Amino acid sequence: MGRKETFVYNTQTLSYEKVVTPIRTRILRAFGFLSAVIVTAIGLLALLYHHFPSPREKELLAEIEQMERKFAQLNEEMNEMSNLLQRIQERDAYVHRAIFGMDPIDPDVWKAGTGGHEVHPEAKAFKYGGDVIQRTLNQMDVLRQQLLLQARSLDTIMALAKDQQKMLASIPSIKPVREDKLQKSLNVLSGFGYRIHPVYKIRKFHQGVDFPARIGTPVQATGDGVVVEAGWHQGYGNCVRINHGYGYETWYAHLHRMSVRAGERVKKGQKIGEVGDTGLSTAPHLHYEVHYKGKPINPIHFCMDNLTPQEYQELVNRASIANQSLD
DSSP states (O other): OOOOOOEEEETTTTEEEEOOOOHHHHHHHHHHHHHHHHHHHHHHHHHHHHHSOOHHHHHHHHHHHHHHHHHHHHHHHHHHHHHHHHHHHHHHHHIIIIISOOOOOOHHHHTOOOOSSOSOGGGGGOTTTHHHHHHHHHHHHHHHHHHHHHHHHHHHHHHHHHHHHHHHHHSOOSOSSOGGGBSSOGGGOBOSEEEEOTTTOSEEEEOSEEEEBOTTOEEEOSSSEEEEEEEEETTTEEEEEEEEETTEEEEEEEEEEEOOOTTOEEOTTOEEEEEBOOSSOSSSEEEEEEEETTEEEOGGGGOOTTOOHHHHHHHHHHHTSOOBOOO
């Protein structure tokens, strides 16, 4: 079947003439039709894209929604960790302030945030979920900073604790002769202060405490330290002196034998010699002195092992009674 032809009636010639459409007009008509089809197609595609996502887009949108839920859950967990870290910091402050007498972490430093500028501008590259990512990253920065501060603080506490432990082990705190090895009760100790000298029979200041015991009874170091003297000392006979650091020094006099030598490090409770009767002594005993910053102090205050507070106070009271010393 051929193409349909169009005729028009010409009034001048009184006849029908065939209508011939110029090629240019036909091209324009075709182009307009094609443009309308394209615009309509694009509109339909946009409508379908917006309201009817493809399976791949549905998958991506579901993944983004799941990611946002996970980030929200992560934020909640970080809030819990932040609260826990805050409680740890409060305990840290108590340890610094109450036990070691030092200033804890400055609250302004502890609570310092990361505001004032965009710390993670790369989060803006995410059209969906960028705000959630930004908040999470900022909170992680704060937690990281606080964990670093807390770690440094704990390192400081460890160092202080080690020094405190060393100090507690060094300061004299036990009797130089075990109580079960003493020949007489602790109630009859010749203590610190003015006493009647057994040889000169005059009132003289007694710089230590006399522990009566049999010859050969073990004598122990009352704290960690370094032996600074182990030999004959005028009036004291065989004598061991130990420097404990922190200003403390102890003297052990009238020894029968010495088990250490000068320069040797000793531990609390270690045997350093045996009770004797050497030097200016009238009976076997250990003369024990404690010096602090070069001055003798009452050793009875450093004989605290195996005593209740009541027994310790009774021991102090009895050691203060004026009687005759053994050296």
